[in-house]
Amino acid sequence: MKIALLGYGRMGKEIEKVAISRGHEIVIKKNNEEDIDVNLADVAIDFSIPSSAFNNISNCINNNVPVISGTTGWLEKYKDAIALCKEKQGAFIYASNFSLGVNIFFELNRQLAKMMHTLEDYSISMEEIHHTRKLDAPSGTAITLAEGIIENSSKKKWELGKSISENSIPISAKRIADIPGTHTVLYNSEVDAIEIKHTAHNRKGFALGAVVAAEWIVDKTGVFSMKDVLNIG
Numbered sequence: 196m197k198i199a200l201l202g203y204g205r206m207g208k209e210i211e212k213v214a215i216s217r218g219h220e221i222v223i224k225k226n227n228e229e230d231i232d233v234n235l236a237d238v239a240i241d242f243s244i245p246s247s248a249f250n251n252i253s254n255c256i257n258n259n260v261p262v263i264s265g266t267t268g269w270l271e272k273y274k275d276a277i278a279l280c281k282e283k284q285g286a287f288i289y290a291s292n293f294s295l296g297v298n299i300f301f302e303l304n305r306q307l308a309k310m311m312h313t314l315e316d317y318s319i320s321m322e323e324i325h326h327t328r329k330l331d332a333p334s335g336t337a338i339t340l341a342e343g344i345i346e347n348s349s350k351k352k353w354e355l356g357k358s359i360s361e362n363s364i365p366i367s368a369k370r371i372a373d374i375p376g377t378h379t380v381l382y383n384s385e386v387d388a389i390e391i392k393h394t395a396h397n398r399k400g401f402a403l404g405a406v407v408a409a410e411w412i413v414d415k416t417g418v419f420s421m422k423d424v425l426n427i428g
């Protein structure tokens with residue numbers, strides 16, 4: 196496949212290595228607002244910055260190039276991206292986290308939320324830790340985890356920092372050195388605690404998942420998720 200990399204930072208470079216090792220060719224490396232001819236590619240992979248993701252995605256959809264996006268922090272425009280994709284009969288996947296491990300962790304989180312739903316002695320909280328160059332907080336992965344809990348419990352929303360209302364999930368976001376991404380969901384009571392945690396050791400899992408998603412979507416039409424790609428849950 197001919198791949199356009201929209202964003203050639205830490206993730207773009209990691210994706211390039213994985214893509215080449217799987218026999219693909221990188222035909223575009225876009226790293227700023229420059230105009231590019233995305234039609235040179237069979238598929239585009241966007242790992243850019245929050246303020247550019249929607250433009251990158253729209254450009255691909257308008258040019259009928261399937262696009263997957265891992266950029267976080269732009270979700271206020273997610274519905275617009277879906278609407279455009281449907282209107283143009285394009286192909287699009289957004290995932291807050293492309294790694295297989297985190298997608299299993301998402302399912303575990305949903306199951307645990309169902310089990311804890313009626314146990315009122317436990318209070319829930321979440322923590323995410325990332326490197327100091329991360330632009331957004333909380334992480335996209337933490338938001339997906341919170342949404343999984345909200346769908347399966349009486350919680351209504353998440354809040355960054357200390358929770359002030361009983362129906363919300365507090366998320367603590369820490370920025371430490373080069374941490375690739377660590378997410379914890381904690382249920383605490385007076386007598387014990389239950390904790391589930393995912394720790395990324397490096398960025399290879401995110402990159403592999405993104406390339407697998409690009410391979411999967413290249414001949415499809417529609418809006419999909421990593422659940423469709425991995426066939427889990």
Ligand SMILES: NC(=O)C1=CN([C@@H]2O[C@H](COP(=O)(O)OP(=O)(O)OC[C@H]3O[C@@H](n4cnc5c(N)ncnc54)[C@H](O)[C@@H]3O)[C@@H](O)[C@H]2O)C=CC1
Binds near residue numbers: 204
């Ligand atoms: N969904 C997932 O599995 C993962 C998502 N991410 C997310 O991916 C994004 C990128 O992460 P990193 O590579 O670590 O960041 P980075 O800062 O290393 O790379 C982003 C690159 O985008 C470039 N850029 C700026 N404007 C652009 C534009 N208009 N078009 C294309 N590129 C542009 C920047 O010059 C920079 O090189 C972040 O939002 C991060 O949260 C990161 C890891 C995994």
Ligand SMILES: O=C(O)C1=N[C@H](C(=O)O)C[C@H](O)C1
Binds near residue numbers: 291
């Ligand atoms: O910015 C990062 O690095 C990461 N961002 C994603 C997120 O916001 O969840 C995924 C991963 O945790 C790394």
